[in-house]
Amino acid sequence: MVIKSEELLESLLDLEKSRKREQDLRMETEALLQGLHGMARSRKKDELFKTLTDALHNVVDFEDAFILEMAEDNNMTVLASTCLAVENSIWEPKSVFNRVLAGRPIASFDIHQVPEWQAQPDNVKANIASALHIGLHSGGLDAIFIITHSSIKHFGTGHVKKANRFAPLASQALLTLELQQKVVQRDRFFKLSLDLMAIIDTTGILRQYNDVWQSLLGYGVKDVYGKRFLDFIHPEDAESIEAILHYLKKKERKELIEVRFQTKEGSYLWFSCSLASHQNEQLCYIVARDITDSILYRQRLAYTAEHDSLTGLINRGSFLSRINQEFSEAAEKEDYIFAIFFLDLNKFKTINDTLGHDVGDELLKTFAKKLQQVVHGRDVVARLGGDEFTILLTELQSPQNATSVADRIQTKFLHPVELKGHSIKISTSIGIALSSTQYSDAEEMLSAADHAMYQAKSDQSVEYVIG
Structure with missing residues (x-):
């Protein structure tokens, strides 16, 4: 076959164009x-x-x-x-x-x-x-x-x-x-944050953390990296955290919980701990803020609301709550017996007025300590105000158990006490109310014990009266 020169030239040009392209x-x-x-x-x-x-x-x-x-x-x-x-x-x-x-x-x-x-x-x-x-x-x-x-x-x-x-x-x-900048921003955020921060994997192992682990908790790099997050949580809080982490593996969401972190020295600090999962990354992000001062303040407020500031005993409101618990216990257990003592210090006003309020306060604290030495187990001592005290005796085998405690109380005050250079003879009147008598509520039973105490006070020949 003869190829024309024009076709050959065209093919060569096409080939050259292809090579050029x-x-x-x-x-x-x-x-x-x-x-x-x-x-x-x-x-x-x-x-x-x-x-x-x-x-x-x-x-x-x-x-x-x-x-x-x-x-x-x-x-x-x-x-x-x-x-x-x-x-x-x-x-x-x-x-x-x-x-x-x-x-x-x-x-x-x-x-x-x-x-x-x-x-x-x-x-x-x-x-x-x-x-x-x-x-x-x-x-x-x-x-x-x-x-x-x-x-x-x-x-x-x-x-x-x-x-x-x-x-x-x-x-x-x-x-x-963008991804590089996000990593840089995250690392910068980690470094500058005043909150404790961490990233853990699906097995709960710490993969990233910030310097707050050292500044607040005292841990260095070797103490934290590759360790289990739960190892730093108070044993009583670990179960709750573990349940949240297990839930976050299945669903992307956020959780907030108050937990205690252990410091390197072995003490514990309270943190408000936010946990959030990211399913695509199979990671959990943790931000925790130190709330120890806030928790301690709340605990002090709660303690103050329930206790007498002078003696440290529980107050009237807390005492009534404990009586109601005993009523519930008695309703569930046949032949369950408990008792209430109502006590006051004889001639306390005279002592307080003549020797001064400082001596009077010390006398009240001494009286409270001696009452606490008599009770045991779930029994509680309370101060209602002034020189009025109460005792809740629980799990009594018989009414005679209550009178035995009353005898021990009187024995505690046979000898004078020395307070601020003064020798003071203490005596107390005791009114007793037993649950075996059908009282309708805590207030009624406490009132019966109060009434019995006044009977004992008016009759100098007896040390206690059962209402």
């Missing part, structure tokens, strides 16, 4: 890959922008470049730019930008025909005739990389194809930078 594509690929290496090394957005600009310059001829990012108001602002005129410009996405953001690069032969460019002031458009718009997508960021030229119709179909190959690389580089 292959060579251009290879050079473009090498340039983009080289740019990608530079992108991976970028640690700041302005560094990445310069790397992107340099990489694209190797395959496309342009004069200026800038990146627009989507703002919260759905307008676009300038993230980085080589042109001062566009730095403070605000862009409203319309038909062209919306197509670009949807993943379609667009070459504009004449920017004056583009709605988004038409809305810009003349100083922004100065010395710009055509533009190539490339959409970038990275996580939550939508952006447009725009390169410009002063000549009309400078960018065409070939540039769009190159943009299609460039966009994924640039988007990936931007995403990588």
Whole structure:
């Protein structure tokens, strides 16, 4: 077969064009890959922008470049730019930008025909005739990389194809930078936080923590990393924390709990501990704030509300609550017996008025201590006010057990006590109420004991009276 010279020449030209396209594509690929290496090394957005600009310059001829990012108001602002005129410009996405953001690069032969460019002031458009718009997508960021030229119709179909190959690389580089910055921000947040922070894996092992573990709890690096989080929690709180961690493995949510962390010295501090899971990462994030002072203050308030400030005994309200518990106990157990003693110090007012309130206070504290020495187990002693005291005796075998305690109390005061240089003889009148008598409630039983005490006080021949 004879091949005509014109056909041969045409084939040779086609072959040369193919070789030229292959060579251009290879050079473009090498340039983009080289740019990608530079992108991976970028640690700041302005560094990445310069790397992107340099990489694209190797395959496309342009004069200026800038990146627009989507703002919260759905307008676009300038993230980085080589042109001062566009730095403070605000862009409203319309038909062209919306197509670009949807993943379609667009070459504009004449920017004056583009709605988004038409809305810009003349100083922004100065010395710009055509533009190539490339959409970038990275996580939550939508952006447009725009390169410009002063000549009309400078960018065409070939540039769009190159943009299609460039966009994924640039988007990936931007995403990588965002992730790196988030890690840096997280680490900075960890370092600067005054709260105790940690990240644990699904097995409960500590993978990251901040310096507060050392400043508050005293632990160094070797004490914490790779250890079980539960090892630092008070045994009484560990079960609750373990249940929360087990639940967080199954569902992404947040939990808040007050727990005690053990210090390196072995003491415990109270923390308000927030735990949150992230299912995609299979991690649990922990932020704990020291609330020890607050807990201790609450405990002091609760103690003050339930106790007498002078003697440390429980007060009237707490005593009545304990009696009600005994009523509940008696309702469940047949033949269950308990008793209430109502006591006051004989001639206390005279002692207080003649020897002074300091001696009177010391006498009340001494009286309280001696009463506490008589009771045992679940029995309780209370001060109702002034020189009035009460005792709750529980789990009595018989009424005679109550009278035996009354005898022991009187024996405690056979000898005078020495207070602030004074020898004082103490005596007390005791009224007793037994649960075997059918009382309807705690107040009624306490009133019966009070009445019995006054009977004992008026009859000097007896040391106690059973109501």
